[in-house]
Amino acid sequence: MDGTVKKPETENISEEKENTCEISRRGFLAGSATAAGALLLGSCEHAYASMEFSNSKDRYGCLTDLTACVGCRSCEKACNEANNLPTPDVSFDDASVFKEKRRPTSKAYTVVNQYKNPKDESKPIYRKIQCNHCNEPGCASACPVHAYTKTKEGAVLYDADKCFGCRYCMVACPFYVPAYDYESALEPKIAKCILCYDRIKTGGIPACAEACPGGAITFGKRNELINIARKKIVEKPDRYIDHIYGEQEAGGTSWIYISGVPFEQLDFPTNLTKRPLIEETKGFLGAVPVVLTVWPAFFGMVYAALQHREGPHKGQKNEKEEEKK
Numbered sequence: 001m002d003g004t005v006k007k008p009e010t011e012n013i014s015e016e017k018e019n020t021c022e023i024s025r026r027g028f029l030a031g032s033a034t035a036a037g038a039l040l041l042g043s044c045e046h047a048y049a050s051m052e053f054s055n056s057k058d059r060y061g062c063l064t065d066l067t068a069c070v071g072c073r074s075c076e077k078a079c080n081e082a083n084n085l086p087t088p089d090v091s092f093d094d095a096s097v098f099k100e101k102r103r104p105t106s107k108a109y110t111v112v113n114q115y116k117n118p119k120d121e122s123k124p125i126y127r128k129i130q131c132n133h134c135n136e137p138g139c140a141s142a143c144p145v146h147a148y149t150k151t152k153e154g155a156v157l158y159d160a161d162k163c164f165g166c167r168y169c170m171v172a173c174p175f176y177v178p179a180y181d182y183e184s185a186l187e188p189k190i191a192k193c194i195l196c197y198d199r200i201k202t203g204g205i206p207a208c209a210e211a212c213p214g215g216a217i218t219f220g221k222r223n224e225l226i227n228i229a230r231k232k233i234v235e236k237p238d239r240y241i242d243h244i245y246g247e248q249e250a251g252g253t254s255w256i257y258i259s260g261v262p263f264e265q266l267d268f269p270t271n272l273t274k275r276p277l278i279e280e281t282k283g284f285l286g287a288v289p290v291v292l293t294v295w296p297a298f299f300g301m302v303y304a305a306l307q308h309r310e311g312p313h314k315g316q317k318n319e320k321e322e323e324k325k
């Protein structure tokens with residue numbers, strides 16, 4: 001007798017099952033951690049990588065001369081018709097809309113607001129607002145499912161079929177343009193101007209520019225528009241301030257403006273850097289999708305593993321109780 005107590009065969013089998021379960025569980029958790037880590041690194045790498053958008057010299061844009069806009073809202077009506085948007089509650093010839101400041105919505109991709117003219121209060125200033133089609137759009141950089149596309153023509157397009165309604169683009173846009181359609185809760189959708197992309201692809205021009213009766217909106221190649229704007233400023237320094245808004249703001253936009261008064265007086269964001277916003281916020285924008293998508297999935301896998309752990313132990317306990325009986 002060597003004094004060694006031999007375990008019952010059934011107990012050895014139970015222990016073997018437990019060890020196998022433990023190894024399997026460890027492998028599962030290790031694999032889950034590895035997968036989550038890979039996703040984490042992959043997402044960060046994608047987010048931190050410089051986003052490359054088309055900066056073709058031939059891309060198009062629009063120049064708005066705010067000194068020439070008379071607030072007729074013909075651009076609003078043309079945009080509404082071109083995009084099959086619903087008829088507004090207030091007709092396009094009703095000036096009562098100027099009593100409050102408006103923003104683009106899912107029912108109006110462009111709006112015109114009225115401002116007091118510090119030079120002559122009898123001649124108000126009107127500002128048209130729509131997507132500015134950034135050279136390197138923050139909305140596209142922030143979107144985790146690539147629902148936005150910067151085209152070689154200059155337009156920033158949106159694909160509703162890819163969108164799942166996270167609304168990161170609304171936070172990332174420095175001009176507060178993307179509008180969420182809250183009426184379609186089951187079908188998340190962002191609404192915004194797309195520079196009448198189908199029209200310019202076939203040689204046409206945006207509906208708003210075509211409808212403008214006073215020539216306040218000029219459509220053309222972005223480089224040429226900047227030259228036109230500079231020429232106007234040089235030739236009429238008393239009429240314009242020496243600033244082309246959108247030439248450099250947030251890395252530059254396809255929609256640019258010239259004005260007779262400082263842009264901050266017309267509610268333009270004037271604290272923007274000259275660098276694309278993705279360069280300023282890529283760390284944050286990279287972390288948000290990871291935190292909200294990768295980690296919940298990882299913890300879900302851990303929870304499933306723990307549930308799996310309890311299952312075999314309960315089964316083993318029942319087997320032992322039956323054996324005792």
